[in-house]
Amino acid sequence: MKPKTPIPCTSNHAAEDSASTAPGSSRDPGQKAMTRVAHLVGPGVLRVRNGMPSWEPLDGPPLQLHPERLETLVIHGHADMTAAALKLLWRHGVQLSFLDPKGNRLLGRVSPPPDNAPTLAYCQHWAIRHSAFILAQSRLLVTLRIQSIQRTVQSFKRYDNPELRALPAELDRQLRNAQSADSLPTLRGYEGIASARWHAMMRLLFPPSLPYPGRVHHPPTDPVNALLSLGYTLLLTRVQATISAIGLDPLFGFYHQSRPGRPALTCDLMEPFRTPLVDKLVIAEVRKGCYQTHHFFSGPDGYRLHKDQFRRFVRTFEQRYSETNSGERASFESQVRELVNQFASAVRTWAANHPAPDLGL
Numbered sequence: 631m632k633p634k635t636p637i638p639c640t641s642n643h644a645a646e647d648s649a650s651t652a653p654g655s656s657r658d659p660g661q662k663a664m665t666r667v668a669h670l671v672g673p674g675v676l677r678v679r680n681g682m683p684s685w686e687p688l689d690g691p692p693l694q695l696h697p698e699r700l701e702t703l704v705i706h707g708h709a710d711m712t713a714a715a716l717k718l719l720w721r722h723g724v725q726l727s728f729l730d731p732k733g734n735r736l737l738g739r740v741s742p743p744p745d746n747a748p749t750l751a752y753c754q755h756w757a758i759r760h761s762a763f764i765l766a767q768s769r770l771l772v773t774l775r776i777q778s779i780q781r782t783v784q785s786f787k788r789y790d791n792p793e794l795r796a797l798p799a800e801l802d803r804q805l806r807n808a809q810s811a812d813s814l815p816t817l818r819g820y821e822g823i824a825s826a827r828w829h830a831m832m833r834l835l836f837p838p839s840l841p842y843p844g845r846v847h848h849p850p851t852d853p854v855n856a857l858l859s860l861g862y863t864l865l866l867t868r869v870q871a872t873i874s875a876i877g878l879d880p881l882f883g884f885y886h887q888s889r890p891g892r893p894a895l896t897c898d899l900m901e902p903f904r905t906p907l908v909d910k911l912v913i914a915e916v917r918k919g920c921y922q923t924h925h926f927f928s929g930p931d932g933y934r935l936h937k938d939q940f941r942r943f944v945r946t947f948e949q950r951y952s953e954t955n956s957g958e959r960a961s962f963e964s965q966v967r968e969l970v971n972q973f974a975s976a977v978r979t980w981a982a983n984h985p986a987p988d989l990g991l
Contacts, residue, residue: 644779662694666867667952669944671937672707672731697722702871704864706940707731718739725871729863734894735848736867741874750974751879754895754980762938763980764884765814767973771885772808772900773822774969776801779828786835792829800827814885828905835913840921849932854916856926857943861908862900864947868963869903870896872970878977885931899969907962911950917954 662682674687683703686692687768695703695772697718701726709728719726719740726740731981757763758767780801786794804824811817829845842854843941850856870893873880883894915921935943954961960968 636739661691662696664696664699666699666701667704667948668695668700668702669706669941669948670709671941672705672709675710675712676705676715677712678718681718681833683718684974697724700724702868703727704729704867711943721876725874725962726868727871729867730815733833734872736863738742739870739874739880741871746768749975750950753977755882756984757980758882758884758976760980760984763976765817767976768810768817768885769811771898771901772811772817773805774825775821775904776808778902779824779905780805783828783831785910788936789835791834793834795833797827800824818885819876824971828909832909833902836916840916840923851932852899853921853923853926853933854912856935857921858908859913860935861912861947862904863907863949864944865903866893866896866898867971868951869900869966873899876974877971878972878974895973899973902969903962903966907950908947909948915946926985 668685670685670687672687674685676683676685678684679692679745682694683697683700684692684694696763700722701721702720704727706729708731711814715727728735728737728739729735777989780798783794783797783801801824804820804827808820810819811820833842833844836854840853843852846852846855847859850859870880872891873896880893880896881890883896883898886892886894886897888894920942921935921939925936926933927936928934934940951962954964
């Protein structure tokens with residue numbers, strides 16, 4: 631069995647020297663990490679040692695995290711947590727996410743409430759009751775989504791393929807249609823056509839050794855879909871942390887339909903980043919040969935990465951998310967924050983220009 635070691639994942643991670651054993655303690659506290667984002671792979675337990683969050687996996691050395699630096703903590707798989715650890719994370723404003731062992735589903739979040747949460751969330755709930763606000767925001771979102779596909783297609787223009795050459799004209803057509811759409815169902819139809827065309831073209835970009843049969847959601851029925859599902863889940867986790875941090879309610883969106891347990895606003899605001907971040911990353915990693923068939927195993931819940939490759943993908947994702955790459959005006963982390971702030975500004979503007987509803991209280 632491979633050791634289940636923790637994985638602090640961020641381009642800004644700087645692991646310090648192993649801490650010495652505290653006086654009177656029989657357990658080595660292990661390594662310390664100064665990082666903004668940490669991904670921890672269970673099973674394990676998070677507790678407080680020497681005033682710091684300490685991740686103690688079932689197998690492998692413990693890891694201590696500096697709470698002053700830590701912003702987001704993502705735990706994959708089975709984990710326990712002491713009340714003292716939770717209080718310490720809350721005191722330092724750390725966003726905490728729990729993902730299932732496969733990395734395909736966000737199980738839950740623990741977020742300390744920001745000071746402006748009640749006001750901003752109230753205005754959000756108020757604004758999304760109005761069809762004019764919903765349609766305006768949805769047009770903007772679909773425009774950004776299709777434009778993100780267009781930019782990604784441009785990065786593959788060196789491939790001489792008839793379908794690839796025809797795709798820009800089709801995307802231009804759907805973009806024009808979306809910008810003049812007068813209803814949400816019509817808008818969803820145009821976005822659906824653009825996404826379907828893109829995923830059909832994606833099939834041509836993967837090598838025969840690891841083909842892409844088209845998008846299959848849950849469970850993933852092949853290695854490429856397993857990578858895409860993992861990438862989308864990691865993206866959802868990071869976008870939701872940004873949304874919660876400024877006081878918006880991630881459960882109430884304007885484009886995706888709300889349903890129990892679905893963070894609709896998170897699903898909305900992550901749309902423009904699916905293709906340039908996750909899809910492009912998976913294509914590049916597979917084409918470089920970083921993932922082969924033997925890196926995956928299949929079970930009742932579909933295909934999954936083995937532990938070592940799982941850790942590698944999470945590290946690669948976080949590096950791509952936080953760093954500015956060629957062809958991008960800013961890091962995806964900065965772009966996500968900008969889009970979330972733009973939506974919050976639109977909510978405030980709407981609230982300032984419309985009378986408050988009578989709640990009958």
